[in-house]
Amino acid sequence: xxxxxxxxxxxxxxxxxxxxxxxxxxxxxxxxxxxxxxxxxxxxxxxxxxxxxxxxxxxxxxxxxxxxxxxxxxxxxxxxxxxxxxxxxxxxxxxxxxxxxxxxxxxxxxxxxxxxxxxxxxxxxxxxxxxxxxxxxxxxxxxxxxxxxxxxxxxxxxxxxxxxxxxxxxxxxxxxxxxxxxxxxxxxxxxxxxxxxxxxxxxxxxxxxxxxxxxxxxxxxxxxxxxxxxxxxxxxxxxxxxxxxxxxxxxxxxxxxxxxxxxxxxxxxxxxxxxxxxxxxxxxxxxxxxxxxxxxxxxxxxxxxxxxxxxxxxxxxxxxxxxxxxxxxxxxxxxxxxxxxxxxxxxxxxxxxxxxxxxxxxxxxxxxxxxxxxxxxxxxxxxxxxxxxxxxxxxxxxxxxxxxxxxxxxxxxxxxxxxxxxxxxxxxxxxxxxxxxxxxxxxxxxxxxxxxxxxxxxxxxxxxxxxxxxxxxxxxxxxxxxxxxxxxxxxxxxxxxxxxxxxxxxxxxxxxxxxxxxxxxxxxxxxxxxxxxxx
Numbered sequence: 001x002x003x004x005x006x007x008x009x010x011x012x013x014x015x016x017x018x019x020x021x022x023x024x025x026x027x028x029x030x031x032x033x034x035x036x037x038x039x040x041x042x043x044x045x046x047x048x049x050x051x052x053x054x055x056x057x058x059x060x061x062x063x064x065x066x067x068x069x070x071x072x073x074x075x076x077x078x079x080x081x082x083x084x085x086x087x088x089x090x091x092x093x094x095x096x097x098x099x100x101x102x103x104x105x106x107x108x109x110x111x112x113x114x115x116x117x118x119x120x121x122x123x124x125x126x127x128x129x130x131x132x133x134x135x136x137x138x139x140x141x142x143x144x145x146x147x148x149x150x151x152x153x154x155x156x157x158x159x160x161x162x163x164x165x166x167x168x169x170x171x172x173x174x175x176x177x178x179x180x181x182x183x184x185x186x187x188x189x190x191x192x193x194x195x196x197x198x199x200x201x202x203x204x205x206x207x208x209x210x211x212x213x214x215x216x217x218x219x220x221x222x223x224x225x226x227x228x229x230x231x232x233x234x235x236x237x238x239x240x241x242x243x244x245x246x247x248x249x250x251x252x253x254x255x256x257x258x259x260x261x262x263x264x265x266x267x268x269x270x271x272x273x274x275x276x277x278x279x280x281x282x283x284x285x286x287x288x289x290x291x292x293x294x295x296x297x298x299x300x301x302x303x304x305x306x307x308x309x310x311x312x313x314x315x316x317x318x319x320x321x322x323x324x325x326x327x328x329x330x331x332x333x334x335x336x337x338x339x340x341x342x343x344x345x346x347x348x349x350x351x352x353x354x355x356x357x358x359x360x361x362x363x364x365x366x367x368x369x370x371x372x373x374x375x376x377x378x379x380x381x382x383x384x385x386x387x388x389x390x391x392x393x394x395x396x397x398x399x400x401x402x403x404x405x406x407x408x409x410x411x412x413x414x415x416x417x418x419x420x421x422x423x424x425x426x427x428x429x430x431x432x433x434x435x436x437x438x439x440x441x442x443x444x445x446x447x448x449x450x451x452x453x454x455x456x457x458x459x460x461x462x463x464x465x466x467x468x469x470x471x472x473x474x475x476x477x478x479x480x481x482x483x484x485x486x487x488x489x490x491x492x493x494x495x496x497x498x499x500x501x502x503x504x505x506x507x508x509x510x511x512x513x514x515x516x517x518x519x520x521x522x523x524x525x526x527x528x529x530x531x532x533x534x535x
Contacts, residue, residue: 115347119354119361122344126362129337129344132283133222133406134330135370136290137469139377139389141330145323146316147378151371153324154331160514161335162363164488166356167511168338169345171195171488173352174495186346188339188483195491204487205424207479208339212421213455214475217462218333219410219417220260221471222388224253224463226403229391236395240404250464256411257460264415264422264452279413282406286390287373289402293393294380306379313382325528328521329477330469334370335363336476336484387467418455425451466532477525485518 117125142150168191172184175194185191188208193201228249230240295302317323341359345351348358378385381392390406393399430447465471489511496505 115349115351117344117347118349119358122348122355122358123361123365125344126337126341126358127366129340130334130362130366131369132279132334133286133410134218134334134472135283135287135373136388136390137330137472138334138370138374139381139385140387140469141327142374142378143313143383143385144317144327146314147310147375148315149317149320149323150374153328154335154367154371154374157328157331158335158363158367160517161332161338161484162359164484164514165338165341165359167488167492168341169351169355171491171495172345174499175491187342188487191491192487195494200487200490204339204483207483209421209424211339211475211479211483212417212424213459214462214471214479216260216414216418216421217459218468218471218475219414220253220256220459220463221468223256223407223410224249225388225468226390226407227252230395230400230403233395236400238395238397238400240400241395253460253463257456257463259411260414260418261453261456263412264418264456265449266415279409282402282409285402286406287369289399290389290393291373291376293399294377298392298394299380303376306376308379309382310375310379313378321524322528324521325477325524326532327469327473329473329475329481329525331476332481332484332521333472333476335366336480338484338488339480387469418452418459421455422452425455465529470529470532473525474529478522478529481518481521481525485521486515489515489518 138150138154141153144150145153168188172191175191176182176184185194189201189204192204227240228247230238231244231247231252233241234245291303294300294306299305344358345355348354377389377392381389384392386392390403395403426448429451430444462471462474465474492511493508493515496508496511497503499505
């Protein structure tokens, strides 16, 4: 989701969970997550929700301070000891919360926390999560899906993503409504575990890892494509061509992977605080400059002429199946940020009443901005629209500086985004404490470096699947599509069955429809990717 390249802290501090819950959490199965998620969606009667599933989680204790990796708030005060679990490429506001009174039960004290964000602040942060550098791939999506087809696809995706994000928040309260001594889940993994059981929590856990590494791989592709276009442009005399002429995309991607490797070994994210403001500036500047360039330079003629040119383009895709499987995932890559929303929920003063409105506002505004941007750019460049529309711009001194700024921002955002995947991998692979007297052993340092090296290599491997649009389509359609369109409806159905003593309720019908749509998205994107990679 290379959006305002920023990352969200995911509150999955499972290392603080009870021993049983932690042990179950880290032994996730790496089998096909899609198949597992589809199985979860099957009708689950009340026998699937034994009291023991809840009692295992009564002991959950999640930290109520999330390191402030905010786009408009800074990373500055993250302690070395903090281990934020970050997912996605977007930064949300500080998730510091105020501890209130504590509820005491037989097993432990469960603090009741209260956040500080209001509805406007939450909507702003949700908007930052959605809108970002991935927006530069939308004009090409509209080229493949047609003007009306692309608009319809974006509308459906945005609306369903909004509804499932709201459903997740509702489910947080429903899952503990009969457990007065429990506070609502603080993470997606915990919610899935409480509602669907251990298998579902492992699926969410695995998909979060896939999303984290997948998003990082899109950064490598974005940087590789952008620098390769600059390097090959001898006419503009840009600084990249002067210093490193005619270097191909794969080589740039290898250089990028080698550069982010040592950065990914850093565990104090305070040093990357400057990327918050840099990311917002780079993305907003890129959108503005792209529009201004098209209006004033190439092709020129103004927005009216660009919109009139749109009427000459195809309105619908040549093949609905190819368009759906080949580009819908890129739209999901932008809007399906369900797994990134828990830090925002946790940081709100009144998430129960305000979160739904914040989601609606954020999605509506970002949908409008992205739809207009995609249509206008498509009017500018027509059939020549590139995978990343930035490649349609020339490489003069100002434009090349903007492109380089975006690349630099992504280089320093990579380790922050990778942190979620790193924590998941370390929790799974480093089962025993490797410290002596509070100091890390050399074995632990080497183990961590090996894990990071393998993860970066995996990201590089994913980046070779295709261009930015292809990789974003795969990540958005499979990992994020499952977390947005399959898991939330499954949770809602499960809780409905629980409240109806295992009987079917009419409220389940919309959830089954969304779930079926999610299965179609995941399966079509997976099939299209396999076909494309084998051809």
